[in-house]
Amino acid sequence: MEDLILTDYLVFAAAGIFVLGYLIINQVVLRMMLLIGTALYIWYYAIVDSTPLWPAIWASVATGTANIVGLMGLFYRRSAWAIPKEFRDIYPLFNSLPPGDFRKLMRATSRVARPDGYKLTAAGTNVSTLYYILEGEAHIEKPNGSFSVPQNNFVGEVAYLTGNAASGTAILSRESSVLEWDVNVLKRHAARDPRFRLALYALISVDLAGKVSRSVSTGSLED
Structure with missing residues (x-):
């Protein structure tokens, strides 16, 4: 067997890095590995023959550029720059979401x-708007009793998830600052964008978990 030369090592290294990258779940690390592998392939195409293999080089540059764009998008979604200025004061209430997912959710509200x-x-009617109380309080009236929903809680999320009519009437008990999402718009966004849907469901799940923990004393879930 002839001794291995530099071009052989480049191919083995690039292929090995690609294989390792595909075994990694973390999207940032995966893309970094693929970027390094692409650079090694470009190096290989440039020196393997007396004349650089330009078609292969340009094809690799194109895939590498697309990878860089995707990588920058990942970094942006995780950075504070993705948080809209008008909602930065409330981001701590939703910090279970990456900034990019928070931005998508706030763009619809x-x-x-x-x-x-x-x-x-209103009890017995379809819910057309999903609410989140930032400051204030809502009073809920149900056939089996009444209770209050404090700030930092959703109102209407059960009806949103199930598509059923509201099981209770919710009225603000004082002037309140709220976030409002049109239910139809929200559902369209969720149908088109899996990340948006997961971000919304994650928030609602946390909210419902807190309400379930309080339901022992109230006897029911809020709308």
Whole structure:
């Protein structure tokens, strides 16, 4: 067997890095490994023959560039720069979400002030808006009792998830600052964008978990 030369080592190294990259779940590390492998392949195509293999080089440059764009997108979604300025003050309430997922969720919402007595949901009617109380409180009336929903909670999330009518009437008990999502718009976003859907469901799951822990004393879940 002839002695291995530099080009052989380049091919083995590039192929090995690609294989290792495909075994890694972390998207950032995977893309970094593929980028290194692509660079090694470009080096190989440049020196394997007396004339560089330009078609292969340009093809590798194209795939490497696409990889870099995707990598920058991953870094952006995880950076504070992805958080919209108008929602940076409330991001700590949603910090279970990466900044990029938080940005997607906030792009579909309106941040508004609603007066005392404003009706959020009505028992027996379809829920057209999903609410999150930033500051304030809502009073819930159900056939089996009544209770209050403090700030930093969703209202209407059970009806949103199930598609059923609201099981109770929710009315703000004082002037409140709320986030509002149009349910139809939210569902369209969720259908088109799996990341958006997962981000929303993650938030609602945390909210429901807290409500379940309180349901022993209230006897039911809030709307």
